[in-house]
Amino acid sequence: MPYVDGFVLPVPKKKVQTYKRLAQKAGKVWKEYGALEFRECVADDVKMGKLTSFPRSVKLKPSETVIFSWIVYRSRAHRDRVNAKVMKDKRIAGMDMKDMPFDAKRMIYGGFKVMVDS
Structure with missing residues (x-):
């Protein structure tokens, strides 16, 4: 079964196009390096929940929107090999986190085993 890295992060609305260009390059x-899919999605129908929601998860500010993204790999081992190469690539390794068009401290991410693939 495939393996997926998932991400949820806040991006200032005025920086969405900057983020999009960065995401296209990434x-x-x-x-x-072998990722099967790379998807970046901007919130369209995302409401503030009473207890939990995408906006609450990243402590969304009124001037921000939510980005939901994922990368698909053949397996976790494949993900680890791809990410090791990506992190050494000068196009990625040379990026300064202080210059990112989002608040990385509020980004949520993790690796997931696919349990249903239909």
Whole structure:
């Protein structure tokens, strides 16, 4: 079964296009090293929940939107190999986290085993 890295992060609305350009570049790098899919999605129908929600999960501010993204790999071992190469690539390794168009401290991410693939 495939393996998926998932991400949820807040991006200032005024920086969505900047984030999109960054994501397009990053997607090319991940795909070059073998990722099967690289998806970046911007919130469209995401409401603030009473207890939990995408906005609450990242402590969304009124001036921000939520980005939901994922990368698909053949397996966890494949993910680990791809990410090791990506992190050494000068296009990614040279990025300064202080210059990112989002607050990385509020980003949620993790690796997931696919349990249903239909």
